[in-house]
Amino acid sequence: MAIPGAKDSIDEATFEQILEMDDDEDEREFSRSIVYDFFTQAESTFDKMDANLARSEKKDLKTLSELGHFLKGSSATLGLNKVKDSCEKIQNYGQKKDEKGEKEITEEEGLKKLETTIEQAKQEFHDVEKVLKKFYNDES
Amino acid sequence: MSPLRPRDLTAFSLAPTTVNLPPPTDSDSGSLVLDILCYTPTPTFVLDANLRVIHVSDSFRSVSSHLNRDQLLGIHVDDFCAKVTLPSNALVRGGIRAAQNTASSSMLEERLHDRIWTLRTVPIIRNDTVRCFLMEVQDTTEAHRRQLELEERSYTNETFKILVDTVKDYAIFMLDPQGYVATWNAGAQTFKGYTKSEIIGKHFSNFYSQEDRDNDKPGRELRDALRDGRCEDEGWRIRKDGSRFWANVVITPVYKDNVLLGFSKVTRDLTERKKAESTLISAYEEASKLKSEFLANMSHEIRTPMHGMLAALTLLLDTDLNPEQLELARVIEESGEVLLQVINDILDYSKLASGNFPISHDIISVSDIILSVFRTHEKCSKPNVLLQKSIDPKLPSAAEGDSLRYRQIVQNLLSNATKFTDEGYVRMQAKLQQEDDEYYTILTEVVDSGIGVPAIASGSLFTPFTQFDNSATKRYKGTGLGLSICKSLAELMGGKIGFHPNSEGKGSVFWFTAKLKKVKQLGQVELLQRKLETLSTASSTHAFDELRSLARNRRILIAEDNAINRKVMLKMLTGLGFESIDVATDGNEAVRLSTRQIPPNNSSPYDLIMLDINMPFLDGTQATKKIREAGIDVPIMAMTANALKGQAESYIAKGMTAYIAKPVDRKLLVELLLSCLQKRDGLG
Incomplete structure (x- = not known):
């Protein structure tokens, strides 16, 4: 089942698996609920990340890493590749590692990269959100 | 002291080469002069102003055998020279001429019979008139040689000094x-x-x-x-x-x-050379890095659509295809898998070549790995090929190593062996080669009775991109990277890899060693759990049906902190026929729920526990530890999005039974659930 405009951002096989769990292919109640739950979860996770970055005292990289991991799990389950990849980077940067989690980087570098990557993740999330809303015929 | 008169001054100024001979008298001084002339050890003769010989010393005998002094005295110097051996007339004339011209003594040399003779001519002057000539002949060969040597030496020294200085x-x-x-x-x-x-x-x-x-x-x-x-x-x-x-x-x-x-x-x-060297090296490193990055990127880019293709193909194969379509789809599947293998090889190779290939240090069991590879191959071995294994009972049940990489080498050697063996046998054997306080050295061999390797090719077996027989490439697919990857992997494990012909006749023996660090012994429960790890290879539709029949009345616990994943897993498991599913949102809750005692026989409340690895408060591995400590031996499946190489084995080493990567692939989940539940039944 092809999702229009989802090329690159959604892993079809994974998302297909979710769609297959729908009892009714017209209603798509289960997958819809999952997808919308994810929207909520993503928004709140990004809010937490923003709040952490906005802190005037020392930023908590570990928490950012955990938040990245958390969102990585659910975006992976839905097959939202781009968001998942960015979350993985957030997880790694938060651990003061490079994007692949192989080499050590400094805290400043990590923080800098975190800021841009979180913005990127949000953008990717909003892009895929549009595609999914369209898929579920919700143009609002 | 009385002042010297000018004449005396002249006389003194000629000293010591000029002797003022007093007029011959019978006085004592006269006889002394005669004595000097007669007995001087230097061969000497004296000519008067008319060049007639007036004296010849006794010692002259040593240079000229003519010693009848009377025959020599009074004769003209020309006659004298004709009679004596030395000196020659020319030399004497030269000496006289020099003395007359310069009024001072002179030295002239001549060679005779390889010796050098020097004639010293001293003019004896009185009142500005030459009275007589004192002539001494001496063998100066030695002095001459020494002089030459000295000159030569000082020339050499000087040259060296100039050389070094400049x-x-x-x-x-x-x-x-x-x-x-x-x-x-x-x-x-x-x-x-x-x-x-x-x-x-x-x-x-x-x-x-x-x-x-x-x-x-x-x-x-x-x-x-x-x-x-x-x-x-x-x-x-x-x-x-x-x-x-x-x-x-x-x-x-x-x-x-x-x-x-x-x-x-x-x-x-060498600053310039050093600079040139480092420029070269960095240029080379840069080029090599770019090449590896390019390879890695390309393979990665190709792999993504390949996965999509294969996933779609899997779905296609599950639909109702007529036999012809099925056949074609299988061809696509097979080729796709080969292509994926090639891409994975290139990815591995480029990582190994760029030197950033991570090797993990998990707890592994070599015999388990070998058994697992053996089982996989057993299923698809050729009918005329006997697959055998022999495992040294002394192999450690647990050691530190990279299970995935170990498996990769074994797998590669075994597939090579089976690929090139049409009849006879393929045998895997592993033994403990060496053991010290810190390490086990394990030798793994794959012996086959296949087509063997020609001696000429055995040297380049482990070189990248070579296949020993290009004509074989058509028949036996491959990148020619496999063995070179194995070589690098074996070296990363502190071991070696090699080949020798099969001593039992035709075929080959490929072997490799690995140094694995010792670990302290695992607990009994963990050991027991490790034995549970296997994969069912039943076909998917068959597995699906089988699981459905097993799922009813089975109790499952899912621990997962992410609500979305929880919901999806729950739905997936329900879809697979499970009816009794509990959920926990963190590790503590998972431990609490799974360690409740259920009367009447205090059995475990669950038949299967699925744990997310990253959970708040208590993660999956810690939770597993607690559950195992409580004496509960039900299968535990790890779920994680940290799909890093070698992770699976580390979870299994920590007491878990199986592992599944997120996003959870349903087909794989079915296989794993089936294998876990079947094992549990077998155990119960």
Whole structure:
């Protein structure tokens, strides 16, 4: 089942698996609920990340890493590749590692990269959100 | 003292070569003069102003056998020369001429029978008139030779000195035995900036950096030179102005008659060469890095659509296809899998080539790995090929290593063996080769009775992109990367890889060793759990049906902190026929729920526990530990999005039974659930 405009951002096989769990292919109640739950979860996770970055005292990289991991799990389950990849980077940067989690980087570098990557993740999330809303015929 | 008269002054001024002969008298002084003339050891004769011989010494006998003095006295010098062996008339005439011209003595040489003779002619002058000529003949061959030698030696010394002094491309100088600078040349001045007067007497450690001096590198170099007869070093040296240059230095002790004179030190400035070298090296590294990155990126880019294709194909194969379509789809599947393998090989190779290939240090069991590979191959072995295994009971049940990588080598060698063996046998054997306090060295061999390897190709077996028989490529697919990857992997594990022909006849033996670090023994429960790990390979539709029949009445616990994943898993499991599913949102809850005792027989509340690895409060592995400590031995499946290489084995080593990556693939989940539940039944 092809999702229009989802090329690159959604892993079809994974998302297909979710769609297959729908009892009714017209209603798509289960997958819809999952997808919308994810929207909520993503928004709140990004809010937490923003709040952490906005802190005037020392930023908590570990928490950012955990938040990245958390969102990585659910975006992976839905097959939202781009968001998942960015979350993985957030997880790694938060651990003061490079994007692949192989080499050590400094805290400043990590923080800098975190800021841009979180913005990127949000953008990717909003892009895929549009595609999914369209898929579920919700143009609002 | 009375003042000297001018005439006397002249007489004295000619001394010592001019003798003022007094008129011959019978006085004592007269007989003394005669004695001198007669008994002088130097062969001597005297001519008067008319060149007639008036005296011949006794010693003249030694140069001329004519000794009848009477025959010689009074005759003209020309006649004299005709009679005696020495000197020749020409020489005598030369001496006389010189004496007449210069009024001073002269020395003339002539050669006779390989000897050199010198005629010394002394004119005896009185009142400005030559009275007579005193002529002495001497054999000066030795003196002559010594003179020549001396000249030669001093010429050599001089040349060397000029050479050393003027060489500008080498600093060449001497140190005294304590290391103080003793000589200096132009090259040294150019390189190091010190003039001769500034540096002579200073210690040569001035040329070294502070760090080298702190480490006593200069002293060490002198000691090394003394011990080994020579010390060569390349490194940074410091100029007078503090700047540094890359130097090659050779220090050699210099001895004379077994006494140490000091050290010669020859320094070359290799800064330019060093710079060129590092430019080359960095250019090479850059190029190599770009190549590896390109390969890695390309493979990665190709892999993504390949996965999509294969996933779609899997779905296609599950639909109702007619036999012809099925056949075609299978061809696509097979080719796709080969292509994926090629891509994975290239990805591995480029990572290995760029040197950033991570090797994990999990707890692994070599015999389990070999059994698992064996089982996989058993299913698809050729009918005429007997697959055998032999595992040394001394193999450790647990050691530190990278299970995935170990498996990759075994798998590769085994697939090669089966690929090239059409009949006979393929045998895997593993044994403990060596054991010390820290490491096990394990030898794994794959022996086959296949087509073997021609001797000519055995040298390049482990070279990338070579296949020993290009014609075989058509029949036996592959990248030619497999063995070179295995070689790098074996080396990363501190081992070696090799090949030798099968001594039992035709075929090959491929072997590799790996050094695995020892770990402390695992607990019994964990060991028991490890034995549960296997994969069912039943076909998917069959597995699906089988699981459905098993799922009813099975109780499952899912621990997952992410609500979305929880919901999806729950739905998936429900779809697979499970009816009794509990959920936990963190590790503590998972432990609490799974360690409740259910009467009447205090059995475990669940048949299967699925744990997310990253959970708040207590993660999946910690939760597993607690559950196992409570004596509960039900299968535990790990779920994680951290799909890193070797992770699966580490979870299994920590007491988990199986592992599944997120996003959870339903087909794989079915297989894993089936295998876990079947094992549990078998155990119960």
